[in-house]
Amino acid sequence: xxxxTLRKLSVFSAALLAVSAxxxxxxxxxxxxxxxxxxxxxxxxxxxxxxxxxxxxxxxxxxxxxxxxxxxxxxxxxxxxVDGELTKLVVGASPAPHAEILNAAKDILAxxxxxxxxxxxxxxxxxxxxxxxxxxxxxxxxxxPYLESFNEENxxxxxxxxxxxxxxxxIYAGKTASLDALADGAVAxxxxxxxxxxxxxxxxxxxxxxxxxEGADLTVTKNDxxxxxxxxxxxxxxxxxxxxxxxxxxxxxxxxxxAIEAGFKVADALAVEDSESIAAATYxxxxxxxxxxxxxxxxxxLIEALKSDEVKKFMEDTYEGxxxxxx
Numbered sequence: 460x461x462x463x464t465l466r467k468l469s470v471f472s473a474a475l476l477a478v479s480a481x482x483x484x485x486x487x488x489x490x491x492x493x494x495x496x497x498x499x500x501x502x503x504x505x506x507x508x509x510x511x512x513x514x515x516x517x518x519x520x521x522x523x524x525x526x527x528x529x530x531x532x533x534x535x536x537x538x539x540x541v542d543g544e545l546t547k548l549v550v551g552a553s554p555a556p557h558a559e560i561l562n563a564a565k566d567i568l569a570x571x572x573x574x575x576x577x578x579x580x581x582x583x584x585x586x587x588x589x590x591x592x593x594x595x596x597x598x599x600x601x602x603x604p605y606l607e608s609f610n611e612e613n614x615x616x617x618x619x620x621x622x623x624x625x626x627x628x629x630i631y632a633g634k635t636a637s638l639d640a641l642a643d644g645a646v647a648x649x650x651x652x653x654x655x656x657x658x659x660x661x662x663x664x665x666x667x668x669x670x671x672x673e674g675a676d677l678t679v680t681k682n683d684x685x686x687x688x689x690x691x692x693x694x695x696x697x698x699x700x701x702x703x704x705x706x707x708x709x710x711x712x713x714x715x716x717x718a719i720e721a722g723f724k725v726a727d728a729l730a731v732e733d734s735e736s737i738a739a740a741t742y743x744x745x746x747x748x749x750x751x752x753x754x755x756x757x758x759x760x761l762i763e764a765l766k767s768d769e770v771k772k773f774m775e776d777t778y779e780g781x782x783x784x785x786x
Contacts, residue, residue: 545574548757551586551598554579555720556774556782557744560624561599563773564764571760583609590747591615597758599623599765602742604654604677616750621762622743624774625783626715628658629728630666635709638666638729644690645709651695656680658738659712663691666730677741715781725780734783743785 548568552558561577568575578595580586586598587609601609603619610617633648635641647668649659657677663669670686671679681693696704698714702721705711713723725731732738746765748758764770766786774782 545569546572546757547576548573548761549576549578549594549596550761551578551580551589551595551600553583553586553600553716554581556624556626556716556778557599559777560765560770560774560782564761564767564770567764567767567769568760571764573757573760575761587613587615587617587747590617590749593749596755597746597748597761599744599746601747602744604741606745606747608654617747618750618753619745620748620753620758621746621766622785623746623762623765625734625739625743625785626719626781627725627732627734627783628655628662628715628738629713629718629723629725629732629781630662630730631705631711631713631718631723631728633705633708633711638668638710641668641689641691641709644692646692646694648694648696648701648704648708648711650698650701650712650714652698653678653680655698655714656695658732658742660684661736661738662712662730662732665733665736677737719778719781723781725778731780739783 550561552561558577558579561575565575578586578589580589580600583601583605586595586600587606589595590598597620603622606617606619609615630638635645647663649663650656654677657679660669660671660679660681660683661675661677664671664675668689668691669684672683672685675683681695694704694708699717701711701713702717702723705713710729713721715725718725718728746758746762748755752758766784771784771786774784
């Protein structure tokens with residue numbers, strides 16, 4: 460500000476010198492006219508300088524304000540942590556493994572200035588509706604294909620902020636103890652929804668139990684089976700209910716989270732999806748948020764906590780292969 464003041468004084472002084480020079484060179488009438496013209500020019504120049512200075516000052520103040528706001532947003536949680544006041548972060552999740560994983564990240568988030576509140580849901584509808592309405596800051600229970608399908612069917616605008624882990628499908632023994640021992644006409648329980656049934660069919664094909672049409676992907680159905688050497692009978696069941704019918708079938712293909720909830724271990728599975736399979740690349744479980752909030756400081760803090768070495772170790776030690784970190 461002092462520099463601007465000096466600059467304006469310099470401009471005004473130069474104008475006054477010009478006035479003096481004109482007065483000394485001309486007669487009285489001419490000098491008066493020239494003096495008035497020079498004075499007007501000086502005032503105009505000084506006014507322009509003042510306007511430019513004000514514009515520069517306003518621009519600088521605006522930029523400083525924006526920078527300060529950004530810094531305040533990113534540092535608010537840390538400051539709160541130092542003061543002993545944590546910012547609440549509410550995340551919806553299915554009980555296992557998502558809520559358990561979130562709880563393992565609570566201390567890490569507290570160090571970042573956030574108090575994590577986990578809201579548990581036993582269905583796949585309400586956590587997305589609660590997120591859309593603003594009751595949740597994020598949710599953690601679903602893979603991206605399901606999220607995209609939900610948006611399309613319900614008119615919501617939710618997006619993935621990050622993929623955290625993958626839960627491999629497994630084939631578990633029911634009445635029959637091994638795949639080799641499957642009799643002709645054996646019954647295999649599979650999920651009855653499109654995306655999960657496709658995963659089950661691909662896993663059965665990977666074990667040589669069926670053959671799907673060429674180019675089969677995650678849109679295949681049982682109608683795409685071109686070879687069925689053991690004449691397997693597919694028993695289609697709602698995915699969450701498959702663990703309850705396993706004793707009534709020869710084998711069952713179970714989603715990772717439902718297997719965990721039912722007490723099954725991947726180590727006991729007759730076969731599991733390969734970590735390099737198309738399913739692994741597609742069905743990573745994500746942190747979902749409202750569109751535009753992916754880079755919110757609280758969301759980024761949540762992702763950092765879930766991708767920490769401590770939480771990764773928790774996943775590996777607790778679930779023994781049923782939950783595979785994607786980082």
